[in-house]
Amino acid sequence: MLATDTAVAAALHDVHKVYRKQVRALDGVTLTFAAGTFTAVMGPSGSGKSTLLQCAAGLDRIDSGSIEVAGVRVDRLNETQRTLLRRDRIGFVFQSFNLLPSLTAAQNVELPLRLAGRRPSSGQVKEALAAVGLADRARHRPTELSGGQQQRVAIARALITRPAVLFADEPTGALDSTTSREVLALLRGIRQTIIMVTHDPVAAASADRVVFLADGRVVGELHSPDVDTVAARLAHLEA
Numbered sequence: 001m002l003a004t005d006t007a008v009a010a011a012l013h014d015v016h017k018v019y020r021k022q023v024r025a026l027d028g029v030t031l032t033f034a035a036g037t038f039t040a041v042m043g044p045s046g047s048g049k050s051t052l053l054q055c056a057a058g059l060d061r062i063d064s065g066s067i068e069v070a071g072v073r074v075d076r077l078n079e080t081q082r083t084l085l086r087r088d089r090i091g092f093v094f095q096s097f098n099l100l101p102s103l104t105a106a107q108n109v110e111l112p113l114r115l116a117g118r119r120p121s122s123g124q125v126k127e128a129l130a131a132v133g134l135a136d137r138a139r140h141r142p143t144e145l146s147g148g149q150q151q152r153v154a155i156a157r158a159l160i161t162r163p164a165v166l167f168a169d170e171p172t173g174a175l176d177s178t179t180s181r182e183v184l185a186l187l188r189g190i191r192q193t194i195i196m197v198t199h200d201p202v203a204a205a206s207a208d209r210v211v212f213l214a215d216g217r218v219v220g221e222l223h224s225p226d227v228d229t230v231a232a233r234l235a236h237l238e239a
């Protein structure tokens with residue numbers, strides 16, 4: 001069931017995505033993401049993690065099946081509609097932060113609102129930076145911030161539009177282990193629907209649930225995961 005359950009932030013049903021008529025990147029994926037839950041997606045290289053994220057976030061089209069995000073059938077939208085959905089209802093955090101270097105932290109955070117033609121109040125931006133522990137860094141440029149601080153600015157930027165789902169692609173991939181832990185604690189604490197692709201069992205163990213992919217299929221799930229169990233399951237899939 002997809003349509004009316006308000007507790008569901010995102011749902012994929014029997015999703016297929018084939019590249020070049022032969023690579024089955026997603027091969028019948030069915031997954032539900034309850035509102036407010038934090039899910040990690042893991043699997044061997046080439047198992048379809050990035051494809052899942054790109055398709056669920058409306059960045060790429062699927063060949064069959066359905067995808068619903070925030071009550072909207074993403075698979076039925078045209079390109080312009082998908083762009084608007086991404087702008088208004090979806091947040092993104094990337095491994096490489098993707099902040100604009102010439103803008104201050106505050107200007108980076110308010111950018112999504114400006115792009116949507118909305119005038120950010122200074123209180124709103126201050127609040128967003130305070131929520132990620134960077135109230136005192138509003139005027140700093142990305143080069144004046146540590147990697148962890150830059151990622152926290154990126155998280156504040158992703159959340160300023162109050163998205164239905166936050167998609168995170170290896171958000172701790174460029175961070176050392178201490179900084180990673182801080183960013184993961186922040187993600188865990190925001191009580192937001194998060195779908196995060198990661199190779200790191202420590203990062204995955206911060207989530208409420210880990211979904212494992214292999215050859216474009218869901219091959220297992222762990223709830224309230226611990227690092228050792230996640231690492232063992234991943235090693236088994238990679239063997």
Ligand SMILES: Nc1ncnc2c1ncn2[C@@H]1O[C@H](COP(=O)(O)OP(=O)(O)OP(=O)(O)O)[C@@H](O)[C@H]1O
Nearest residue numbers: 019020023025043044045046047048049050051052
């Ligand atoms: N644009 C593309 N054109 C053709 N094949 C693609 C394309 N993108 C991905 N693939 C193939 O689809 C499959 C799934 O790729 P995907 O990038 O989703 O895997 P992944 O699990 O994210 O891998 P990794 O952990 O290495 O990033 C792979 O076999 C990949 O080679």
